Amino acid sequence: MKFYWKYIILLLLSVAPICLIAQDLDSLAIDPKAPEQVTVNNIFIIGNEKTRKSIISREMDIQSRTTYDWEEFISLLIEDQKKIYNLQLFTTAEVTPLFVEDDQVEILVTVKERWYVIPSVIFTLADRNFSEWWVNQNRDFSRVNYGVKLNHDNVGGRNEKLKLLAQFGFTQAFDLIYSKPYIDRNQQHGLAAQVTYFTMKTIPLRSVDNRQVFYTNDNEDVLRQNIAGNIRYTYRGSFYNFHNITVGYNQTSIHEDVLAENPDFFQHGDNQLRFFSASYSYRHDKRDNVAYATEGQVLNVGLTRYGLFSNDDVNETEFSLIANKYLRITPKIHFVTGVSGSTYLSPQQPYTLVRGIGYLPNFIRGYELNVIEGQQTVAHKNSLRYELFNKAYDLSSFVPVDALSTFPVRLYLSANFDHGHVKDRNNLPENARLTNRYLYGYGLGLDLVTFYDQVFRFEYSVNNLGFGNFFINFRAPF
Numbered sequence: 001m002k003f004y005w006k007y008i009i010l011l012l013l014s015v016a017p018i019c020l021i022a023q024d025l026d027s028l029a030i031d032p033k034a035p036e037q038v039t040v041n042n043i044f045i046i047g048n049e050k051t052r053k054s055i056i057s058r059e060m061d062i063q064s065r066t067t068y069d070w071e072e073f074i075s076l077l078i079e080d081q082k083k084i085y086n087l088q089l090f091t092t093a094e095v096t097p098l099f100v101e102d103d104q105v106e107i108l109v110t111v112k113e114r115w116y117v118i119p120s121v122i123f124t125l126a127d128r129n130f131s132e133w134w135v136n137q138n139r140d141f142s143r144v145n146y147g148v149k150l151n152h153d154n155v156g157g158r159n160e161k162l163k164l165l166a167q168f169g170f171t172q173a174f175d176l177i178y179s180k181p182y183i184d185r186n187q188q189h190g191l192a193a194q195v196t197y198f199t200m201k202t203i204p205l206r207s208v209d210n211r212q213v214f215y216t217n218d219n220e221d222v223l224r225q226n227i228a229g230n231i232r233y234t235y236r237g238s239f240y241n242f243h244n245i246t247v248g249y250n251q252t253s254i255h256e257d258v259l260a261e262n263p264d265f266f267q268h269g270d271n272q273l274r275f276f277s278a279s280y281s282y283r284h285d286k287r288d289n290v291a292y293a294t295e296g297q298v299l300n301v302g303l304t305r306y307g308l309f310s311n312d313d314v315n316e317t318e319f320s321l322i323a324n325k326y327l328r329i330t331p332k333i334h335f336v337t338g339v340s341g342s343t344y345l346s347p348q349q350p351y352t353l354v355r356g357i358g359y360l361p362n363f364i365r366g367y368e369l370n371v372i373e374g375q376q377t378v379a380h381k382n383s384l385r386y387e388l389f390n391k392a393y394d395l396s397s398f399v400p401v402d403a404l405s406t407f408p409v410r411l412y413l414s415a416n417f418d419h420g421h422v423k424d425r426n427n428l429p430e431n432a433r434l435t436n437r438y439l440y441g442y443g444l445g446l447d448l449v450t451f452y453d454q455v456f457r458f459e460y461s462v463n464n465l466g467f468g469n470f471f472i473n474f475r476a477p478f
Helices: 002-020 053-057 070-085 130-136 256-261
Strands: 037-046 066-069 090-101 104-113 117-125 144-155 160-169 171-180 189-200 203-208 211-215 224-235 241-254 272-287 296-306 316-328 333-344 355-357 372-374 376-394 406-423 439-450 454-463 468-473
Touching: 037 053, 037 070, 066 070, 070 090, 090 406, 130 468, 144 171, 203 256, 211 256, 241 256, 355 376, 355 406, 372 376, 372 406, 406 454
Parallel strands: 037 104
Antiparallel strands: 037 066, 090 104, 117 144, 144 160, 160 171, 171 189, 189 224, 203 211, 224 241, 241 272, 272 296, 296 316, 316 333, 333 376, 355 372, 376 406, 406 439, 439 454, 454 468
């Protein structure tokens, strides 16, 4: 198809600057006073009132009683500081060399811990994004989820995560997640478990004209009930590489009225869908900030098998890919390019497994109001960003709690261009307007990154159909 050669050319142009960007270490490396080599005597960690030192030292390449070439030493200092901050356990993290002789240093790691136990009130939209709710759903407040959530992000000081959720409103849900990053002394193997239950009285039945069609029956009965559980094993053999194996079970029940409206909702004519699943994913993650990166790269490759046994109701295999590159051009300017995609082996899937542009992580700016569904999806996102403002406010005189005393504010102006393609093997006429064709969107945005790495995006985008609109999002696009 004509789409592919255009896509390849734009992708090559996007990633070409990679080889031209180098770490900004020149000023340190050529310092005439710098020694050729430096020996690290000891490493001291302060500020970790709850977090165990082993969790922090796990992120450090620099070791005590070790000699390094000067440029290698400076590079490791910078990378170790990024890795410690990316634990997302601290509001600030600093790794400082203290010279006791010309070629002898002590390393001081200073952290300021976040507030780890965070009870919060849930008040969120049930839709895919704010624009979907504002435009397509006419700002319907019945489509709001509310409830309570408890996050404990550092159980026992070992970076273990415990999340409890009780949600009501549009989607009633109960969720329990527990993860332990390391179960062995060498801190390489981890385990996690999750159990989820939810019900819905309004559900998407299908898409028509590339927009979701929702259905509620006259009695407002529960139309979908879902219970799922999984166990995940993680192996982290090096700092930036993760291997995950997940095994799970999913059972979904739908009301008979759903089948009357869409007999192909589950593909097999029954009102229950039961299956076991297994997946493997590999992630290489070397970003300076996992919440909103400006340097580094991330690669995530996944293979999922839905249906492990002969009596499972699904027999499907999915392959997925995310590859993002973050390029620092100047201290104020950086460029981000990223490819995401997925493909199914079968021509049709139960509607609960449908993928495409409009479903995370695949999107094209300018098409926030649409879902473009199919069996093969690829999206290529690009942003050139300029840092308008970057300051951390010290609130310690007003807020006596140390974990809340730093309030950072970063503001970026972005110029964006996204493009992609969705292949629908079934060529559904009701969605033919946007499937099986080249799509693109472009525009300008303002990104706000603030307290505890929360991201707010305000964008005006135009798509290749000439439709332009203002969109608000609450997460980073890459």
